Amino acid sequence: MSPDHPPGLDLDRLRALLERERPGLVHGPLTGRLIEGGRSNLTYAVSDGTSRWVVRRPPLGHVLATAHDMRREHRVISALHPTSVPVPRPVLLCEDEQVLGAPFYVMEFVEGTPYRTADELVPLGERRTRDAILSLVDTLVELHAVDPAGVGLADFGRPEGFLDRQLRRWGKQLDASRSRDLAGVDELHAALGRELPQSPAPAVVHGDYRLDNVLIGPDDSIRAVLDWEMSTLGDPLTDLGLLVMYSVPLRLPDSPISTTAAAPGHPSPAELIERYAARSGRDVSAVSWYTAFAWFKLAVILEGIHYRYTLGQTVGRGFDRIGELVPVFIEHGLTTLQEG
Incomplete structure (x- = not known):
């Protein structure tokens, strides 16, 4: 297909749907391009x-x-759009698979920059890099301060037993993509189960909260939080654990998955934890467990991507090296849990 007609996007059918459901929204033929970076x-x-x-x-x-x-x-973005949490304005949800071959939704395009690597942050300088990362923490506090019932999300999840269900869910997802032996992954899963912490009051949880899932404006503020497919109502410290995990340098040269932690000015994991605790008022003493769980969850996600790659079912670059990262994430998880 041409760049204006990427795989998985039938622009003629999309335009027909928008003209039917949102008359006057579209004013000409549509062009489209795949936005690289998503996994x-x-x-x-x-x-x-x-x-x-x-x-x-x-x-x-x-x-x-x-x-x-x-x-x-x-x-979730429809519920959060009227709040102080920055999300794109939703346009339309389509669950008719006849249009694009799968359910999809349309939202507004928000101007902003996604920063995915330490090298991309370097031109900002140390102060602006620091401000952007601290804004990430502050926005997470804003998200977790939203009253779920007040925005119509009281039934968005089942907070009781959340962590236990999460462990079982990610264990099942690992099994669904298990095509090879992975040393330590079952040990990590079992250890997390033995040391399950007591969850705080439930909140809207993003589920994949990190710098490259937000758009940063020219004033270093967060213009939009993106990629809400893992969101639910549950333990907010799972989001913090993931953010802390992404603040640890991987030190893997030429890795297709990287963190921004090595960028000059990037706050330390301890500083992010302290800022979240001070602004949210939550007890973060069990953050090592949540960080180890984040390593485990990412190992499962990467293994799923590796599995799809082996079946030839991925679109984009860098998928051929995803599989070699999974053992690294498992080892980090085991080490974090032991040190906690």
């Missing part, structure tokens, strides 16, 4: 030459049952 759902930028939107849909092949739920992602 899960597919994201496209679409334009009619005047306005721009974003389309989100699941991968083209192997789809784990709950990992690519478009309805949930659309619902």
Whole structure:
């Protein structure tokens, strides 16, 4: 297909749907391009030459049952859009698979920059890098301060027994993508189960909260939080654990998955934890468990991507080296749990 007609995006059918459901929104033929960088759902930028939107849909092949739920992602951004949490304005949810071959949704295009590597942060300088990362913490505090019932998300999840269900869920997702032996992964899963902490009051949880899932504006503020497909109602410290995990340098040269932690000015994990604790008022004494759980969860996600790659069901670059990262994440998880 041409760059203006990427795989998984039928622009003629999309335009027909938008003209039917949102009359007057589109003012000409649509063009589209795949936005590189995602490792899960597919994201496209679409334009009619005047306005721009974003389309989100699941991968083209192997789809784990709950990992690519478009309805949930659309619902949570619709609920959060009126709050202080920056999210794109939702446009439309389509669950008719006849249109694009899978459920998808459309949202507004938000101007901003996603920073995915330490090298991309370097031109900002130390002060601006620090401000951007601290804004990431502050926005997470804002998210966790939202009253779920007040925005219509009281039934968005089942907070009771959340961590136990999460461990079982990610264990099942690992089994669904298990195509090779992975030393230590079952040991890590079992150790997490033995040391399960007591969850604080429930909150809306993003589930994949990190710097490259937000758009940063020119004033270093967060313009939009993206990629809500793993969101639910549950233990907010799971988001903090993931953010801390991504603040640890991986030190893997030429890795297709990296953190921004090595960028000059990047706050330390301890500083991020302290800022979150001070601004949220939550007890973060068990943060090592949540960080170890984040390592485990990412190992499972990467193994799922590796599995889809072996089946030829991925779109984009860098997938051929994902598999070699999984043991690294497992080892970090075991070490973090032992040190905690």
